[in-house]
Amino acid sequence: MFGYLISKIREAEFQDVPFRHLIIENFLSNEHFDAIVSSDEIRVPPQPDDESLFDDLFSRGYRIIGFPGCITDKDAYLEWHKSKSAQHGRNNPACEGFGMTLRLIEPQTPMIQELKAFLEAEEFNKALAEKFELPFEKTHADNGIQKYLDGYEISPHPDVRRKALTYMVNINPHPNADQLQHHTHYLKFTDRYNYVKEFWAGNPQIDRCWVPWPWCETVSEQRSNNSIVIFAPSNDTMHAVKANYNHLNGQRTQLYGNLWYKELHHGLPQFQWHEIDLPNTRAQREAQSAATPRPKARPSFVSKAKSIVPPGVKKALRAVTQPKPPVTPSKPTSTYVADRPGTSRKGQ
Structure with missing residues (x-):
């Protein structure tokens, strides 16, 4: 049928x-x-x-x-x-x-x-x-x-x-x-x-x-x-x-x-999402470090996850987690400086 x-x-x-x-x-x-x-x-x-x-x-x-x-x-x-x-x-x-x-x-x-x-x-x-x-x-x-x-x-x-x-x-x-x-x-x-x-x-x-x-x-x-x-x-x-x-x-x-x-990949270990949330983990770590220096701790699940991240992924990750360098304006020639195009730090 x-x-x-x-x-x-x-x-x-x-x-x-x-x-x-x-x-x-x-x-x-x-x-x-x-x-x-x-x-x-x-x-x-x-x-x-x-x-x-x-x-x-x-x-x-x-x-x-x-x-x-x-x-x-x-x-x-x-x-x-x-x-x-x-x-x-x-x-x-x-x-x-x-x-x-x-x-x-x-x-x-x-x-x-x-x-x-x-x-x-x-x-x-x-x-x-x-x-x-x-x-x-x-x-x-x-x-x-x-x-x-x-x-x-x-x-x-x-x-x-x-x-x-x-x-x-x-x-x-x-x-x-x-x-x-x-x-x-x-x-x-x-x-x-x-x-x-x-x-x-x-x-x-x-x-x-x-x-x-x-x-x-x-x-x-x-x-x-x-x-x-x-x-x-x-x-x-x-x-x-x-x-x-x-x-x-x-x-x-x-x-x-x-x-x-039937048998393939049975019982594989699994990182949960919060253990591979590397952008937020990095931001949190930097904020904590700036606020209160902490003694070195044992490796976390996140650090273990990062240790097996392929090089191509690390490159892509840096692109979304690292802040762009600030733009240094040129020295003004007068006391009035107009807004310069291209100096925005959008996305930081």
């Missing part, structure tokens, strides 16, 4: 901005898409409160799963969602909150049963691997039909090295979904933090991490319903989500999947 989707993937052309990926609009046929978003599993009636929403989703075959940016404790989520307090809602210091993800485990509608079986089939996942020239036999697939509740947040990240491929298809059932704040951002590093991807590239023995939102700028968002984005994670495949919407009227819903390397 869904075999034509494989042909669409094989025929799609790669896009390079902000990183190498595929995007296919109108991925599912109109007939299939309409049937999917109208099914009992996907189109959930509006609910009066969070507790009722969970009960309804459970009755439709959904189960809470562990997922990045989320917790699995329903009671803790319900308590947090009453006020969305940042003090009690962080599961990563780069984020302000957390959400909850539910996966459809037991579909009842024949169309949804067949869709789930197609996503799990070797033919589909092998086609994905072949398109990105990945060794399919060295990977295993993990995929499903998922709903993401309000508060779901993953700050900008490229995915860990064990993840070989990621895809996302929007199948949102609510009519105004493209206007809501729950879509995937595709980003690039700002000039100030562009060294981070070079750090990751030069140190394949170090895993990649999440970084704060201000380190990146959004290039595009995947707002279109029935669109698929596919990419093979690398050092520049920055993407992120920050859901802030009323999930009682309709939930962010996707066909989501990954290919994972």
Whole structure:
């Protein structure tokens, strides 16, 4: 039934901005898409409160799963969602909150049963691997039909090295979904933090991490319903989500999947974002040194990170952290000196 989707993937052309990926609009046929978003599993009636929403989703075959940016404790989520307090809602210091993800485990509608079986089939996942020239036999697939509740947040990240491929298809059932704040951002590093991807590239023995939102700028968002984005994670495949919407009227819903390397890069050490925030670390160190000289301390995580930064990254880092030398005006020839062009110290 869904075999034509494989042909669409094989025929799609790669896009390079902000990183190498595929995007296919109108991925599912109109007939299939309409049937999917109208099914009992996907189109959930509006609910009066969070507790009722969970009960309804459970009755439709959904189960809470562990997922990045989320917790699995329903009671803790319900308590947090009453006020969305940042003090009690962080599961990563780069984020302000957390959400909850539910996966459809037991579909009842024949169309949804067949869709789930197609996503799990070797033919589909092998086609994905072949398109990105990945060794399919060295990977295993993990995929499903998922709903993401309000508060779901993953700050900008490229995915860990064990993840070989990621895809996302929007199948949102609510009519105004493209206007809501729950879509995937595709980003690039700002000039100030562009060294981070070079750090990751030069140190394949170090895993990649999440970084704060201000380190990146959004290039595009995947707002279109029935669109698929596919990419093979690398050092520049920055993407992120920050859901802030009323999930009682309709939930962010996707066909989501990954290919994972079975053994490669398993258990790599990882520097967290604050340990590679070299521009701010340098500024803080200089400010502290000017205020109060301190005795020499043991090497920090940051100094260890700097010790393995490739030379090219250090050069780029100096460009954004070192202040420009002040401009010395020439000696005036009279008591009045006009403003001279080019003497601004903008950016210091």
